[in-house]
Amino acid sequence: MSDDRETKPALALAEPPKRLLQRHAVRPGRWVWVLFGLQFVCLIGIAFQLRRRPTADTMVASADEREQLRATALALEERSLSRAAAETWRAYLRRDPRAADRAQLLYRVGRLFLESEDYGAAVVALVEAExxxxxxxxxxxxxxxxxxxxxxRLGRYGEVGRELSRQVEVDAQVTGRGAVLASFAGESxxxxxxxxxxxRTVDRALALQPRGGLEVQREALLKQYQSREARQQMLQRLLERELFSxxxxxxxxDREDDFAADRQVLETELLANxxxxxxxxxxxxxxxxxxxxxxxxxxxxREPETATVTALKSASAAAAAAQLKQINSGDDFRRLVEASAQQEAETTFTLSRGRSHPELGDVSTVFELEVGAWTKSPVVGRAGTWLALLQSKTPxxxxxxxxxxxxxxxxxxxRKQQELLRGLLAELMDRYDVRILDSAAQPAESGGGQKNRESHKPNKSE
Incomplete structure (x- = not known):
């Protein structure tokens, strides 16, 4: 049995190949993952900076865009397109948030929105400008x-009073404005x-006059308003207008259609004037x-020749003929005038050659007389029959x-105003390509068969 143990091969179970590989594989250290992470972050940062970095072309394009917006806004203002101009200025400020004149431009935006009656947007721009x-x-x-x-305009009258009070607290420019005459809704x-x-009332009235150089008339009108009664009337008119409005x-x-139409007509008249x-x-x-x-x-x-006469009025031509028989001299004529029933009436008149007199009518016969002579026949005028004694003549x-x-x-x-206005009208008709049709001055024909015929445009020489 001992031999059997000696000859038995020594067998041992080995690890499976897959598990052996897993066991002996080398795992990367933590520093490798940190390195990979840093490289990834650097690549992202470089890409972001390259994307944000403006090239010379993009910088020029941005400047060109701003200049184009500015030019467009100015062009819209010239055409009285207030709202469109305000929106364009807004776009310009968004493109150039660090503009040196930002406050002035915001004030401009607010003024344009005010003109276009967008009062809410106007307040926002004005407050930011302030x-x-x-x-x-x-x-x-x-x-x-x-x-x-x-x-x-927004109807915020309580805010009006508070805003005025705030402005007074800021700059305190109340001195020199005189005493308070009235106050309403917090406004003095x-x-x-x-x-x-x-x-302003006087200037508006004079602006409607066709003639310039009205400084003297302006001073006279202003002087009329210096009396206490006139100033009280003006104050009363102001209060009525303010409260009614x-x-x-x-x-x-002010939202009704007919009000907008009337305001447009008034605005047109004011702008033209x-x-x-x-x-x-x-x-x-x-x-x-x-x-x-x-x-x-x-x-x-040239001043015409004048004559001073003493007139003797008669009830009729027959009565004047009877009086002529009593006159042999100028003194006789004067005595008849003194004895007549017209003692309290005017008897001395100054007449001008070639001009009719409002009472005596045609006075041409007087200028044919010599000084001290009298008319030898009755003259019938607007106020009756009369005789005249020539007192003096002035050439x-x-x-x-x-x-x-x-x-x-x-x-x-x-004269110069008429010439200037004719020239201005001709220039503007040419500028805006105005043509007047012949049919505009003719009554409309029944059936609408009349054709419009274009007339020539007036030129400056006409």
Missing amino acids: QLAADDTKLQARIGPKIVECLR FREADLDRLIE RRARELKL RLVSRELEKIQPTDVDIESFFAAQQDAY GRVPDLTEIRLRVAADYRM
């Missing part, structure tokens, strides 16, 4: 009234405010202009320029 313009007192002074106007109305209202906005009357006034300001005659105009128009300023003359300089200057200005 925050950025902390060191610009001039800009702040322009922003404040616009915010107040927006709040008024002072003497200086009334003065500005009077000036506030109530109308509360009732949404403002353009005309601005153009007429260009007419500033010099001394040489006035002297040359006077020299060329002397016949227009016609051209007055010196110093006597009528204001009149000549006004006539010169009127």
